[in-house]
Amino acid sequence: MKFEEYKGKTVFVTGAASGIGQAQAIAFLENGANVFGFDLDEQGLVNLQHQYPDQFAYKVGSVCNKNDVEQAFEAAILIFKQVDILLNTAGVLDGFAKSLDTDEALWDKIMNTNVKGTFFVTNTILPHMVKRKSGVIVNMASIAGLVAGGGGAAYTASKHAIVGYTKQLDLDYCREGIRANAIAPGAIQTPMNKADFEGDGEMAKWVADETPAGRWAQPREVANLTLYLASSVADYIHGAVMPIDGGWLTK
Secondary structure (H helix, E strand, O other), X not given: OOOHXXXXXXXXXXXXXXXXXXXXXXHHHHOOOEEEEEEOOHHHHHHHHHHOOOOEXXXXXXOOOHHHHHHHHHHHHHHHOOOOEEEEOOOOOOOOOOHHHOOHHHHHXXXXXXXXXXXXXXXXXXXXXXXXXXXXXXXXXXXXXXXXXXXXXXXXXXXXXXXXXXXXXXXXXXXXXXXXXXXXXXXXXXHHHHHHHOOOOHHHHHHHHHOOOOOOEOHHHHHHHHHHHOOHHHOOOOOOEEEEOOOHHHO
């Protein structure tokens, strides 16, 4: 997909070192945008910088750490002068743990990364967007944010929280020139899901069979949806949650 409008724009991507976040970063880079990546995995970020030395910069850190987030934003502004689009993509899974199998440490890890991390990054960058009266935010939800069964107790709760946060975020700031939406992926083949493909891959096969489309999606398919959702073509889409799930939610 090609969008000329991204040339000269700056995109801030969390979780940019691998999976969906990396695919999003590459998609915007290929469309001429500057991209600032933020992730705990330095090697994945270094690889992107080697491929796009003039367009890509990064900071290693955790979305759960306010100081890391603030330093990353400061670096992005220093290098690229502005942030036009924020992609809150960083997240972690909970191994489909039921409530009684979820201890406090696991609950806190999932909530801190998926929910508080999105909140930290958004509240760090949002004032900059409000001041400029312009900005697009795309949060990463999940089908687990819409129905049960896409994760365990903590993950499902965290993604439901992202759905609610996104809707309120857009309502509160749309008159300030901000547009916030979320993407709800189903089965996407990423490093986060590598356990499903190990051994005989029975879990991966089961998921594909249970998906009406009969397959897993690739991260680039989510990235392509992001390109559309962040563009001016989608300017009238506000506070929406866009499933990309191979028909999972139709069942």
